[in-house]
Amino acid sequence: MELSWTSLLPSLLAIVFAIITRKVLLALIGGIILANLLLFWPSPSATGQGVLLSSGTTLVDPGNMLVWFFTLGIGALFGVLEKGGTFRQFVNKLEQKQWVESKRQARMMTWVLGVVVFIESNVTIMISGTTSRPVYDRLGISREKLAYIVDSTCAAICILIPLNAWGAFNLTLIADQGVQQPLWVFIQSLAFNFYAIFAVLLALLVAWFDWNIGPMKTFERNAVPNTEPSRVADNNGANKPGPQPDQSKLSSGTWVVLASLVSLIVMVPLMLLVTGNGVLVEGDGTLSVFIAIYTALGLAVIGTLATGSAGAAKVIQYALQGAWNILPLAVILWLSITLGGLTRELGTGEFLAAALDGSVSIWMLLPLIFVLAAITGFSIGSSWGTFAIMLPLAIPIAMSLGLPAAPFIAAAISGGIFGDHASPISDTTIIASMASGTEHIDHVWTQLPYALLAGAGATIAYAITGAML
Template sequence: MTVHAVEFASLLPPLLAIGLAIYSRRVYLSLAAGIWLGWTIAASWNPFAGLARAIDACIAVLGVADNARVLVFTLLIGSLVAVVEANGGVRGFVHWAEGRSWIRGRRSAQLLAWVVGLALFIESNISILVTGSVCRPLFDRFHVSRQKLAYLVDSTCAPVCILVPFNAWGAYVLGLLGGLGVDRPVAVFAEALPLNFYALGALALAALSAGMGLDWGPMGRAERAAAERAPHGAQGGAGPVDATDPVREAGPGVPAAAPSGDRELAAVLGEAGGTGEARVAGGTGDGTAAAAAEPRALDMLLPIGVMVATMPVGMLVTGHGHLIQGSGSTSVLWAVLAGLVAAWIVSLARGRLSADRVGEASLEGAGKLVGMAFILLLALALGQVTRVLGTGQYVAGVVVGRVPPPVLLPLLFAVSGTISFSTGSSWGTFAIMLPVAVPMATGLGAPVAPFLAAVLSGGIFGDHCSPISDTTIIASLASACDHIEHVRTQLPYALTVAGVAMVGFASVGAWLML
């Protein structure tokens, strides 16, 4: 086989992963197939030797300390979310927010939805559920459409989560960067933040829409109908949907359950639906559901606050006084452990949960993110084999002088958006595209941050538009909005921001190649 043929073959593993992901919508299968093909190529096209080496490569991922820390963190964040749900913190926060007297009209109710979604950056699905629960009665009271609520919660959850390094999303991306050999992944992540045009644009447009009433297209019609009629009459025929009802059948166009396996997070609704509090705290029959104390917002805010405060401390300690040089994986692990311990203490001290229930909730929450940890492991293994084959260097050599520089970053954005839309998984998209984008940047001698931002933006954009995305489905359910109505009314906003992002990435690409 010629050298050129070998170099071209290095493209096949990521191409197989991308193509299979789009065709099958199964991220596990796609990543595993890409890993196997990559090691088969490395083993002179011996499929059996390739399989053996692929298994060894996946196991070797666990031998890297940074990788192991991120995998453990991924499980622990599930524990933290489950305990906070079980101790009533989510319900307490909902009651607290509903009791605020400074919500006086349509725009203030919409801005509350935006602010709450922005504040709950710990995890996307809990952000959606809490925001939907808090704001549904307010939107009904002020005759704001449920379509608008679904758009606002969907436009704050994933975009804000991808901009924060000390949550599951941030740790996942940091883990991918570390596995790809990126020096100082936290610094690269920080450099990519102002370039994450889609996430920033989605948040900005949602704020403008809420505060200034910028409604057009299908959303404008839904808002006019909601203002003229009773709130439940403007739901596209779906009628009211209780997002906390675990047995209600989905309305027209609403999937009864999110597609399994390949989504980026196990839905907080659980396998059958319903809130985590009902599932974890109230379903055991051990008497702990009727807690000794009323739930408070502090039961949720205190653990989250401890986690957020611990993150920069960990960065300073691991960076020996230099925040930006700290270990992201270590600091995130410390932060979520501190938050989890705080949640345990709050739950036990206030008599909200027994010690047994705290342990059970922690294990249940961790179990729900085992699938996500497995995706991360496969993603790291795919990144390893693409480095062995020199995929990024080959792609960089091909595109230099052939693809116009201003087109390169928009192309990454568009491809990532297509994969995410087709699979419904932004996390799976990151796992597939970053092993291509990062080596491409290094091969071109360009900074990694713009390439990272293009992939992250594309993943969020596709996820935002996809009718099979978990976050989109849960946003519909939590807002009691017909699912297809939500997708249809949100799409013009998403496409508007995507157009701005394309221009932004083209401008950055042109500037990089000067």
């Protein structure tokens, strides 16, 4: 069809509707319907058939089927670990260790945990937050400082070391845009993911030098050491020392969690080598993550049964509950791939490239994409949803202008991380507050100055990168 400004409408509708309603699913559905209206106008029946055909084709595509199953698999994995009790045993075991005796060591321990455990942002946050909190309380470090280091490190590192669901999610979106060697291009984009890089480095700076800005100064000033042992209330309301956990169960639960997480870390690069005939960047990323997740799930199920933490029926129930909880993510991915295919048919990327040619300087494109992605991520509180909306818009612009796709991919992803990081309605922000045991709004306000500082640095870096293209 002839290129027209109307080709922008489906993507714009998805962005604006998602911002206003914070409902990514409805925004993507609206974009799909509008795209088919533009393709088949003025035939209502053809429009309806187009909606069903485009969605159905994406759903049953053999390559996409692996994505749906590994997405549900990772939900099942963490459902078994969390509900089955082994994760709680793992956390209790770590809480008993007192390897850290100074404030700097405590802050650095949290930062290192966030870097090393890069499997999934929310899981990393829970591990780092719950294991560090007793140490912070004992040494007199504010829980707001803990929440900031946990949130800034865990979410950012998961996108910089994408051997996880985030990596496979974005790799699928990139490949769906027709990018040649999508895995290699995705790896190249990591060097341009400026917000994530700056956020991790800034968290390291804060952890080492205890640099406090904005509201964080007040919370750090008011933090006092807590040397009293943990206590619980009995049936009469009186406080007494908490029960001592079974040491044998703590040890067995720890090994189950470690085996599952380590298998995830090891299996992804191993399978990339296998599927790539010895060449990592030529491996099948989706298949590799799929095999790694179900290997870890198998280990988690067997380990949970072996420790006696739960019976077979309960383990199956926990796996199904975990898969159900993550089902919306699989649906978002499905709809985003569908919308991305429709925008290509409409020629959105080609039109944008023609419209921007000569009217917007090249150096401005990357900052614009970064800021738009940040606004979207902040408003909807979902980095996944932002990736789904922004990548199908950013990549065609680069390809149409004959520019490398990696910086544009990075700008869209980096903006989504920034917006999600600063958003008070983000799941990672909320979980960081819960894991650290702090008031949610306190975490939001103490973290925001650091996020804005890293965001400003990223905007400047994208402008410089754009000038060099």
